[in-house]
Amino acid sequence: MTPPTQHPLYPIFEVEYDDQHRAHILSDNDAEVSLPPLRPRTHTRAHQWDERYAPYIRRVSFLELVRVVNHGLSPLDTTLLTTAVDRWRPKTHTFHLPCGEMTLTLQDVNAILGLRLRGLPVTGIVDNDHWRELVAQFTGFLPPNDDASKKNKKSSGVSLSWITERFDYLDPQAEETLIDRFARMWL
Structure with a gap:
C-alpha cells in the first residue's frame, strides 16, 4: 500500500481527502480563509439524577458511565x-495522522468509559411494529402514536420532550417500582 500524498500547501492534509471534508475550504479557495475551531455540542439532560437510581443502574454495570454522562463534558x-x-x-473509521492510521478499539472504550468487555451483550429484539408497547412495558407509560403527524419523521422511538414530561x-415518596422505571430512562 502506498502512503498518501501530502498536499503541497498544507502538509497536514492528504491530497486524496473526502469531497465534503472541511479541508476543501482551505485548499480550494484562493483567498486566505480562517476557519474557527469546532465546538462540542451536547444535549441537555432529559431528567434530573436521583441517587435512588444508583442500585438499579449498578445492577447492569452502567453506573460509572451514567455518572460520567450526568456530570457532563469536561x-x-x-x-x-x-x-x-x-x-x-x-x-x-480511522484517524489519518502523520505517523499512520489510528482507530479506537473496544479496549480504548473500556479504558475511557469503564465499560466491561466481557459478559452478555446488552441488546434486545427490535420490533418496529410494537415498540410503543415495549416502551410501556418498561416505563409504565404508553407513548403517543405520532404516525398520523406529518412533522414527525421518526419511524419509532419517543421524543425527548415526552421523556422530560414524564420523568423529570x-x-x-415514590415506590420502588416507580424508582426502577425512572432509572431505566438513564440506560
Missing part, C-alpha cells in the same frame, strides 16, 4: 477537537 481543547475531526476519515421529577 472542558475540551477546541483546537484538539478540530484537529481530530479534520483527521477523521468516515470511510475507514421523582417524588420523594
Whole structure:
C-alpha cells in the first residue's frame, strides 16, 4: 500500500481527502480563509439524577458511565477537537495522522468509559411494529402514536420532550417500582 500524498500547501492534509471534508475550504479557495475551531455540542439532560437510581443502574454495570454522562463534558481543547475531526476519515473509521492510521478499539472504550468487555451483550429484539408497547412495558407509560403527524419523521422511538414530561421529577415518596422505571430512562 502506498502512503498518501501530502498536499503541497498544507502538509497536514492528504491530497486524496473526502469531497465534503472541511479541508476543501482551505485548499480550494484562493483567498486566505480562517476557519474557527469546532465546538462540542451536547444535549441537555432529559431528567434530573436521583441517587435512588444508583442500585438499579449498578445492577447492569452502567453506573460509572451514567455518572460520567450526568456530570457532563469536561472542558475540551477546541483546537484538539478540530484537529481530530479534520483527521477523521468516515470511510475507514480511522484517524489519518502523520505517523499512520489510528482507530479506537473496544479496549480504548473500556479504558475511557469503564465499560466491561466481557459478559452478555446488552441488546434486545427490535420490533418496529410494537415498540410503543415495549416502551410501556418498561416505563409504565404508553407513548403517543405520532404516525398520523406529518412533522414527525421518526419511524419509532419517543421524543425527548415526552421523556422530560414524564420523568423529570421523582417524588420523594415514590415506590420502588416507580424508582426502577425512572432509572431505566438513564440506560
